[in-house]
Amino acid sequence: MIKYFNENLLHMSGMHKIKCDVLVVGAGPAGLSAARAAAKEGVKTLVIEEHPEIGKPVQCAEGIGEYLLQFLPFRVHRDLLRWKIEGMVFWARDMMVKREGKLWSGYTIDREKWDKWLASLAVKEGAAIKTASRLIYMDFQDDFVVKKVIVEGKDGNRLEIDPKVIIAADGVNSTVIDLLGVGESYIENVVKVKSFEVKNVRLLHPYHEQIFIGDFAPNAYAYIFPISRDRANVGVGVYKSGKKPEDAYQEFLELPIVKEQLKRAINVIEKSGDAPLGYRTKRWFYGNILLVGDAANQNLKPFVEGILPSMICGNIAGKLSADVAKGKGDTSDYPFLVNKSIRPLLRSSDKVLNILHEILRNENKDILNLLLGTNICSLRTIRKMLNERNDVSIRVSSFINNRYRLWATHQIEKLYLAYLFFWRIIRSVL
Numbered sequence: 494m495i496k497y498f499n500e501n502l503l504h505m506s507g508m509h510k511i512k513c514d515v516l517v518v519g520a521g522p523a524g525l526s527a528a529r530a531a532a533k534e535g536v537k538t539l540v541i542e543e544h545p546e547i548g549k550p551v552q553c554a555e556g557i558g559e560y561l562l563q564f565l566p567f568r569v570h571r572d573l574l575r576w577k578i579e580g581m582v583f584w585a586r587d588m589m590v591k592r593e594g595k596l597w598s599g600y601t602i603d604r605e606k607w608d609k610w611l612a613s614l615a616v617k618e619g620a621a622i623k624t625a626s627r628l629i630y631m632d633f634q635d636d637f638v639v640k641k642v643i644v645e646g647k648d649g650n651r652l653e654i655d656p657k658v659i660i661a662a663d664g665v666n667s668t669v670i671d672l673l674g675v676g677e678s679y680i681e682n683v684v685k686v687k688s689f690e691v692k693n694v695r696l697l698h699p700y701h702e703q704i705f706i707g708d709f710a711p712n713a714y715a716y717i718f719p720i721s722r723d724r725a726n727v728g729v730g731v732y733k734s735g736k737k738p739e740d741a742y743q744e745f746l747e748l749p750i751v752k753e754q755l756k757r758a759i760n761v762i763e764k765s766g767d768a769p770l771g772y773r774t775k776r777w778f779y780g781n782i783l784l785v786g787d788a789a790n791q792n793l794k795p796f797v798e799g800i801l802p803s804m805i806c807g808n809i810a811g812k813l814s815a816d817v818a819k820g821k822g823d824t825s826d827y828p829f830l831v832n833k834s835i836r837p838l839l840r841s842s843d844k845v846l847n848i849l850h851e852i853l854r855n856e857n858k859d860i861l862n863l864l865l866g867t868n869i870c871s872l873r874t875i876r877k878m879l880n881e882r883n884d885v886s887i888r889v890s891s892f893i894n895n896r897y898r899l900w901a902t903h904q905i906e907k908l909y910l911a912y913l914f915f916w917r918i919i920r921s922v923l
């Protein structure tokens with residue numbers, strides 16, 4: 494038996510004890526979506542969140558892809574979609590690529606409002622949410638079956654919870670993974686992002702998300718995501734590099750194309766955070782624990798798009814946890830159920846992740862990254878270019894300036910979207 498808490502804690506005066514069917518750790522998109530789904534199945538569901546308020550602080554660029562909305566189990570009200578995005582614009586060296594179409598369009602949301610809305614859906618189904626409450630200890634057996642957890646409030650009071658199932662939705666720096674002792678190094682697997690919401694901007698592309706690739710954002714990218722005509726989320730990522738994110742951000746602001754757009758910009762609020770790139774654990778379930786969202790690295794690479802994938806996987810985890818609590822299911826079914834739902838997306842994301850690591854070691858990494866991000870050639874073609882020793886920029890520029898290739902890519906993407914649509918329909922029937 495492995496113990497991660499001091500037995501004496503249980504006997505402290507003022508320690509409350511409660512039982513629940515499903516304990517959700519973390520009230521982000523993954524946890525709240527899971528809590529809604531579990532409570533909807535009629536099981537006693539409790540969410541604990543370390544911050545005092547749901548949706549705060551916002552550590553996000555707030556972009557969501559339109560094509561992913563079809564995978565959600567509920568409709569998103571128009572009011573929650575803050576700004577329409579028609580596509581993406583990519584910059585690398587002296588090259589610019591614009592991508593449009595259903596795979597590239599989306600919305601900017603207001604994350605605080607979004608998470609609060611998800612919380613209201615969970616509560617409506619009967620889930621309870623306890624804020625300002627941090628998971629600090631878990632008592633589990635060799636087979637990772639957790640018997641008790643201890644949660645500490647901001648006031649120092651402790652609560653002992655006896656759950657049947659735990660959903661670890663506690664984000665990129667998951668305490669559950671730390672306590673289980675199964676995870677790889679946190680720092681090795683995250684992109685550190687310095688980010689601000691800024692106003693007074695003069696966007697060259699107010700309806701497009703802009704991605705910037707270059708040495709200013711080592712092994713990652715920088716972005717300007719519009720919130721309105723004169724407001725945007727601006728961020729710079731740093732991955733596996735000694736460069737400080739704040740230095741990377743300052744360097745990015747000095748780029749002429751960025752200066753032109755942000756020279757009068759005023760910071761409104763900081764939205765910096767860490768985004769997962771690599772997997773910290775080999776599995777998505779341990780004993781009676783299901784990992785979901787950023788804790789399980791369930792996002793789409795290379796842009797680490799995690800809001801909607803976390804909600805989709807959260808919904809699956811929530812439903813399954815209710816079955817497990819009722820004695821009708823097994824946590825080991827979870828990967829199968831996730832794969833059944835969004836396998837094509839996660840599979841291509843994993844392939845992108847693999848090649849991304851190869852690209853990052855290559856001297857042509859910025860323009861190969863451009864090819865990867867813009868999706869204008871196959872991963873096989875990128876892999877071939879990886880083996881070339883010369884500067885491949887001339888070939889890349891002929892790729893991105895080739896109208897026929899862009900048109901063909903667009904048609905392939907349409908087919909892919911149709912495939913996703915039918916995949917979803919067929920899988921929901923089977």
Ligand SMILES: Cc1cc2nc3c(=O)[nH]c(=O)nc-3n(C[C@H](O)[C@H](O)[C@H](O)COP(=O)(O)OP(=O)(O)OC[C@H]3O[C@@H](n4cnc5c(N)ncnc54)[C@H](O)[C@@H]3O)c2cc1C
Pocket residue numbers: 518519520521522523524541542543544552553554555556557626627628629662663664665666667668669686688728764765766767768785786787788792797798799800801803
């Ligand atoms: C700077 C930045 C920009 C991003 N931009 C985008 C974007 O534009 N689009 C997109 O789709 N994705 C984006 N992402 C990724 C996206 O934010 C995440 O994928 C998404 O929030 C994952 O949801 P989650 O519920 O798994 O985790 P989180 O949203 O991180 O929620 C986890 C929750 O768990 C709580 N918690 C943690 N530990 C404990 C504990 N011990 N006890 C209790 N509670 C705990 C945390 O307080 C938090 O509320 C971005 C990420 C970053 C860092």
